[in-house]
Amino acid sequence: MSTEPLLKATGLRVSYGSFEVIKGVDLSVRDGAALAVIGPNGAGKSTLFKALTGEIATHGGKVMFRGRDVTQMPAHLRTAEGMGRTFQVSRVFQELTALSNVIVALESRMRCKGERRGSWWRAAPAPSVVGEAEELLAQLGIAHLRDETAAAISHGDRKRLELALALALEPKILMLDEPTAGMAPADRMKIVDLILAIRREKGVAVVMTEHDMDVIFMISDQVLVLNYGEVIASGSVEEVRSSPIVREVYLGKDMYHAAG
Structure with missing residues (x-):
């Protein structure tokens, strides 16, 4: 070590x-x-x-x-x-749902690491990616907001969502x-x-x-x-x-x- x-x-x-x-x-x-x-x-x-x-x-x-x-x-x-990062004013994709926000972060991580989940022609995220995103939302206590847009959730929940995005990058x-x-x-x-x-x-x-x-x-x-x-x-x-x-x-x- x-x-x-x-x-x-x-x-x-x-x-x-x-x-x-x-x-x-x-x-x-x-x-x-x-x-x-x-x-x-x-x-x-x-x-x-x-x-x-x-x-x-x-x-x-x-x-x-x-x-x-x-x-x-x-x-x-x-x-x-x-190096994960959060900000004084939460930086999330306001127009996307909480689930989609985390999926974007997960797919960004996979691209950086050369990972592939599913076929290259797949338009929708692979089920394993969706599952990982749902698990992160649950860990942060906001699973019930999966289909809410980031703009519609409270300040505290946006902070939790931003933390989920940071954690998605491992x-x-x-x-x-x-x-x-x-x-x-x-x-x-x-x-x-x-x-x-x-x-x-x-x-x-x-x-x-x-x-x-x-x-x-x-x-x-x-x-x-x-x-x-x-x-x-x-x-x-x-x-x-x-x-x-x-x-x-x-x-x-x-x-x-x-x-x-």
Whole structure:
């Protein structure tokens, strides 16, 4: 078994014009682990995510994924390598049904891996593909929405559908950008339970940004704290929770004691 981290960034830098947004960030995530990236608004969390997933170019440093240098690799190829991704605003095919959304993701994975299900002239998806899609919807708790268009389902269910699309690609790591944003508390807890189940049952690593500290503390093994594009703290949940600089810059004493 490899001792190399699954995902590793060293000296990562991102600039918008002359303004440096990410300033020499280092991070690493091992197989099956969960890292939360937190920080005040404007700290650079979303920019860091985009750099790690290949959505934007870096201006310094290196990104390694599964032992390969992917710093110059575009986002779609990182996805094919096993980097799943969700977004603050769910990106699903609004006009398609929930089932068709997952089928599209499954067929994309099969094309990338050179798999074939059924005859090449088949117009409809193979029964095995439909079955796999239905199973994913059931795992995410939205099997009853299989024939509903994505545009017609609730915000929380769209988040679950987006997670199903990411899982259809059989990722080694899930990059989750604000997975519970805009959700009611009950829906938030359902997403937490889903992410924990995915980690437990599939062994998938997780990197996430999230404003809800309770969600972070329930899911994450490690926490990295950004402020103005720089890492001001990194370590276990307890180490970060007890860090005076983190409490001052981000958590605040009231939030810290509430979380404890």
